[in-house]
Amino acid sequence: xxxxxxxxxxxxxxxxxxxxxxxxxxxxxxxxxxxxxxxxxxxxxxxxxxxxxxxxxxxxxxxxxxxxxxxxxxxxxxxxxxxxxxxxxxxxxxxxxxxxxxxxxxxxxxxxxxxxxxxxxxxxxxxxxxxxxxxxxxxxxxxxxxxxxxxxxxxxxxxxxxxxxxxxxxxxxxxxxxxxxxxxxxxxxxxxxxxxxxxxxxxxxxxxxxxxxxxxxxxxxxxxxxxxxxxxxxxxxxxxxxxxxxxxxxxxxxxxxxxxxxxxxxxxxxxxxxxxxxxxxxxxxxxxxxxxxxxxxxxxxxxxxxxxxxxxxxxxxxxxxxxxxxxxxxxxxxxxxxxxxxxxxxxxxxxxxxxxxxxxxxxxxxxxxxxxxxxxxxxxxxxxxxxxxxxxxxxxxxxxxxxxxxxxxxxxxxxxxxxxxxxxxxxxxxxxxxxxxxxxxxxxx
Amino acid sequence: xxxxxxxxxxxxxxxxxxxxxxxxxxxxxxxxxxxxxxxxxxxxxxxxxxxxxxxxxxxxxxxxxxxxxxxxxxxxxxxxxxxxxxxxxxxxxxxxxxxxxxxxxxxxxxxxxxxxxxxxxxxxxxxxxxxxxxxxxxxxxxxxxxxxxxxxxxxxxxxxxxxxxxxxxxxxxxxxxxxxxxxxxxxxxxxxxxxxxxxxxxxxxxxxxxxxxxxxxxxxxx
Numbered sequence: 001x002x003x004x005x006x007x008x009x010x011x012x013x014x015x016x017x018x019x020x021x022x023x024x025x026x027x028x029x030x031x032x033x034x035x036x037x038x039x040x041x042x043x044x045x046x047x048x049x050x051x052x053x054x055x056x057x058x059x060x061x062x063x064x065x066x067x068x069x070x071x072x073x074x075x076x077x078x079x080x081x082x083x084x085x086x087x088x089x090x091x092x093x094x095x096x097x098x099x100x101x102x103x104x105x106x107x108x109x110x111x112x113x114x115x116x117x118x119x120x121x122x123x124x125x126x127x128x129x130x131x132x133x134x135x136x137x138x139x140x141x142x143x144x145x146x147x148x149x150x151x152x153x154x155x156x157x158x159x160x161x162x163x164x165x166x167x168x169x170x171x172x173x174x175x176x177x178x179x180x181x182x183x184x185x186x187x188x189x190x191x192x193x194x195x196x197x198x199x200x201x202x203x204x205x206x207x208x209x210x211x212x213x214x215x216x217x218x219x220x221x222x223x224x225x226x227x228x229x230x231x232x233x234x235x236x237x238x239x240x241x242x243x244x245x246x247x248x249x250x251x252x253x254x255x256x257x258x259x260x261x262x263x264x265x266x267x268x269x270x271x272x273x274x275x276x277x278x279x280x281x282x283x284x285x286x287x288x289x290x291x292x293x294x295x296x297x298x299x300x301x302x303x304x305x306x307x308x309x310x311x312x313x314x315x316x317x318x319x320x321x322x323x324x325x326x327x328x329x330x331x332x333x334x335x336x337x338x339x340x341x342x343x344x345x346x347x348x349x350x351x352x353x354x355x356x357x358x359x360x361x362x363x364x365x366x367x368x369x370x371x372x373x374x375x376x377x378x379x380x381x382x383x384x385x386x387x388x389x390x391x392x393x394x395x396x397x398x399x400x401x402x403x404x405x406x407x408x409x410x411x412x413x414x415x416x417x418x419x420x421x422x423x424x425x426x427x428x429x430x431x432x433x434x435x436x437x438x439x440x441x442x443x444x445x
Numbered sequence: 446x447x448x449x450x451x452x453x454x455x456x457x458x459x460x461x462x463x464x465x466x467x468x469x470x471x472x473x474x475x476x477x478x479x480x481x482x483x484x485x486x487x488x489x490x491x492x493x494x495x496x497x498x499x500x501x502x503x504x505x506x507x508x509x510x511x512x513x514x515x516x517x518x519x520x521x522x523x524x525x526x527x528x529x530x531x532x533x534x535x536x537x538x539x540x541x542x543x544x545x546x547x548x549x550x551x552x553x554x555x556x557x558x559x560x561x562x563x564x565x566x567x568x569x570x571x572x573x574x575x576x577x578x579x580x581x582x583x584x585x586x587x588x589x590x591x592x593x594x595x596x597x598x599x600x601x602x603x604x605x606x607x608x609x610x611x612x613x614x615x616x617x618x619x620x621x622x623x624x625x626x627x628x629x630x631x632x633x634x635x636x637x638x639x640x641x642x643x644x645x646x647x648x649x650x651x652x653x654x655x656x657x658x659x660x661x662x663x664x665x666x667x
Contacts, residue, residue: 389619394560397616398607401591405607408584408596427600443588 001058001082001133001294002033002324006050009075013046015353024341026366033081036317036325038338040386041346045354047328048139050346051296053078054326057089057102058294059134059158064091065100077105082126082292084110085119127157132290136160139299139328143276145170145255145268154288166280170255172287176221187211225256229286233278233315234258236308239266256283273303281312285319293323301331313337332381340369345385399434400442406431446501446579446592446615447654449572451494453546455512456486457520463544476543478531483544488531489522491551498651499529500550500572501613502620505651530554534571536563547573556614566612567605582606585658587632590625591616592655624652632659 004022008014021037023029039047056064057078064073070093079088087107093100107119114122127133134157141161148167152174153159191207194200226241234240242257242265256279259265271279281300297316301309310333317325327334335343341364345357359371371384382388406427413424435442453460462483466473478484489512491500497509506529512522532552533539542548550572552561571577583606584595592615594603610616631648634640642660649656 383619383622389555389622390559390617391622392618394611394617397591397618397621398611400589401593401607401610401616404586404589404591404593405603408593409600409603412596423600 001080001127001130001292003054003058003078003294003326004033004081004086005079005088006053007077007079008053009077011053011072011076012049013044013348013352013354015355017354017356019344019356020364021344024360024364024366024369027341033324034342035323036313036338037327037342037344038335039326039328039344039346040330040335041354042348042387045346045348047346048298050344051136051298051326051328054294055134055136055160055296057091060136060160061091061100061102063160063162065093070100079106082123085122085126086111087119087123130157130292132159132288132293133157134159134294134296135284135288135290136162136296137281137298137300138162139302141277141280141302142166143273143280145276145280153284159284159288161280167255169280169284169287173221173225180220180222183214184211187214222256225283225286229282229319230256230279233282233308233311234275236305236311237272237275237278239275274305274308277303278308278312282315282319285316289319289321290323291321293320295320295323295325297325297327299329300327301329301334306333309333310337332378332386335385336373336376336378336381338373340372341366343373343385347387396438399438403431403434403438403442406434446570446572446583446613447496447498447503448577448579449495449500449550451491451546451573453490455493455514455517455520456483456490456522459483459486459490460520460546463546466544473542473544476533476539481544483521484531485524486520486522487544487546487549488527488551489517489525491531491549492527495551499553499556500532502553502556502615502617503652503654504553504556504620504623506551506553527551528554530557532557532561535568553614553620555619556617560614560617561612564612566609568609569602569606570609570613579654580658583610583654583658585655585662587659587662590621590628590655624655628652628656628659631656632663635660636663 002021004020006017006019006021008017010016021034022031023034039050041047052064052067053076056073057076058080070091073091077088077090080086085107086109088105090103090105091100092103104116104119107114107116109119109122131154136159138161143166145167147165148171149165150171151168152171153164153168154172156164187207187210191204191211194203194207220243222241222243226243231240238261239258240261242259242263255268257265258268258271258275258279268276281297285295295316300312300316304312309331313325313327313334314337317323329335340359343359345359346354347357349355360368361370362368373381373385376384379391382391409427410419410424410431413419413421413427418424419428474481492507493509493512493514495506495509497505497507497512499506507527511525516522529551530553532550533543534548534550538545538548570582580595582595582598584593585591586593592610594606594610596603598606614620631640631645635642635645645656
């Protein structure tokens with residue numbers, strides 16, 4: 001399921017807020033729901049609330065009402081699309097039955113109005129086919145790997161890490177790992193038996209090759225996770241997945257093991273929060289391989305160094321098919337990974353209400369966007385997207401002015417053929433020293 | 446930073462009051478922006494002589510027509526909203542001569558609160574000084590949009606001017622950004638021959654000094 005529009009007439013700090021979440025005119029996917037959305041805005045503008053509304057108006061309504069009184073949602077409407085089925089949703093509280101229900105409006109299949117029952121049946125039919133429908137990674141993800149309920153997350157259609165046990169991620173592959181390990185043990189035993197009984201070097205070689213073929217086949221779940229998911233990210237931390245596991249039962253395996261590049265296993269408790277963040281946010285997507293899912297990340301940049309922040313958006317989205325992502329972030333690096341129409345910037349207006357800062361003028365067309373993050377330096381992203389007016393310190397300004405003054409003085413010495421004087425040499429030394437401290441970055445400000 | 450002719454001809458009620466204090470050699474009342482009945486008269490008169498611009502950075506603060514002589518009554522101006530703050534050029538005089546006309550300018554709020562504050566400076570660049578001439582003291586580097594000391598001043602003078610440029614916020618980063626975004630397309634129009642210098646002069650509403658110096662800089666570098 002994908003969200004195409006959110007209309008909030010009034011809810012807390014939001015007033016008359018209409019967020020279009022489709023590709024703009026002039027885009028190859030014009031009118032279709034955005035594949036990924038980045039929500040930015042200063043603290044208090046309601047980024048996380050918006051994520052919760054998106055979750056609540058699709059899959060987690062009861063959680064929404066546990067947090068906010070139901071009557072507050074009467075003026076919120078969310079427009080959704082599931083394959084060719086479109087509808088908008090209002091949440092209505094049934095006072096008699098004491099339950100919250102979704103009120104459907106504007107339901108259409110293939111752009112044609114249909115009867116309510118037909119739309120609902122289609123909705124259920126489509127949902128039934130989606131293995132993982134919804135994943136929510138909150139900002140305060142708990143890093144307790146060991147805590148597991150014993151069940152596999154692949155059994156859940158809705159995965160909300162505010163409630164799920166993180167250890168359950170690993171249960172998705174635990175049986176596969178055990179099977180693989182058992183198969184390997186069997187092959188090793190075969191080699192031992194042949195070696196003991198036959199003493200025939202050819203037969204031993206055949207058995208060894210069989211083991212090698214098995215190990216080379218891509219049916220080793222640990223190697224698969226290492227090669228295709230975690231190691232490309234973990235190399236940024238000088239770490240990798242430990243591939244050789246010594247265990248008797250799957251209970252011995254515990255959670256995924258990480259080692260340094262010299263092969264020393266790092267206890268989970270000693271892993272950095274950045275490493276844990278990467279493990280716990282990438283693994284579920286890789287293992288579940290969601291299709292047609294709605295995936296929400298609150299503060300995906302948490303504890304991650306800028307170089308990794310730069311990678312993760314493309315990385316996460318590459319692990320899924322036809323899914324829609326929402327990221328709420330404070331990071332200019334994360335924001336720089338999005339097209340302008342994929343950014344929802346929330347800001348307070350003069351009345352204290354939250355509005356969306358629009359990056360386009362007149363018609364919502366790709367050609368009318370005036371702020372395009374990929375064209376900007378981080379300095380400009382901070383000032384134009386994040387509205388930070390001072391992107392360098394007063395000290396830097398003073399020093400740039402000084403270096404320009406010194407250069408000017410040197411030009412004057414040159415003009416008067418006095419560059420060889422002691423004074424000119426002293427100024428040149430000061431100019432070079434200060435320039436290098438500014439990394440010679442003052443000509444283009 | 447333009448030269449400002451600070452004629453005190455609109456706020457006549459304030460003028461009468463301050464002249465009397467001076468003549469009687471009396472102390473000024475403690476400065477408070479909210480407690481003095483002449484506060485808005487001073488601000489409105491200054492905004493008129495400053496053409497609605499920050500006295501130091503030439504940032505646009507308000508349309509000067511809003512404080513034109515026709516809008517005054519009996520030498521006083523009613524309370525009004527304006528961008529910017531009333532600055533004591535020499536903050537040391539704030540306690541003893543807190544209401545001295547010669548020490549007042551209306552400036553951009555951030556320049557006052559985030560840059561100048563009570564910093565010490567040399568007092569070389571004072572926009573209403575008789576001998577102040579921006580083209581004598583300053584130069585504009587169009588590549589970086591920084592103000593720097595005029596290269597014709599002595600090296601010792603340049604160091605002092607540089608300090609004052611910093612304290613008065615002429616190179617405060619957000620203001621550089623505004624100035625750059627405003628002037629670059631206009632100077633480009635001249636450079637590429639789409640407009641004459643005179644046509645752009647008629648369009649300008651702020652950053653007059655930087656524009657004139659940019660044209661000089663442009664000519665020097667072509």
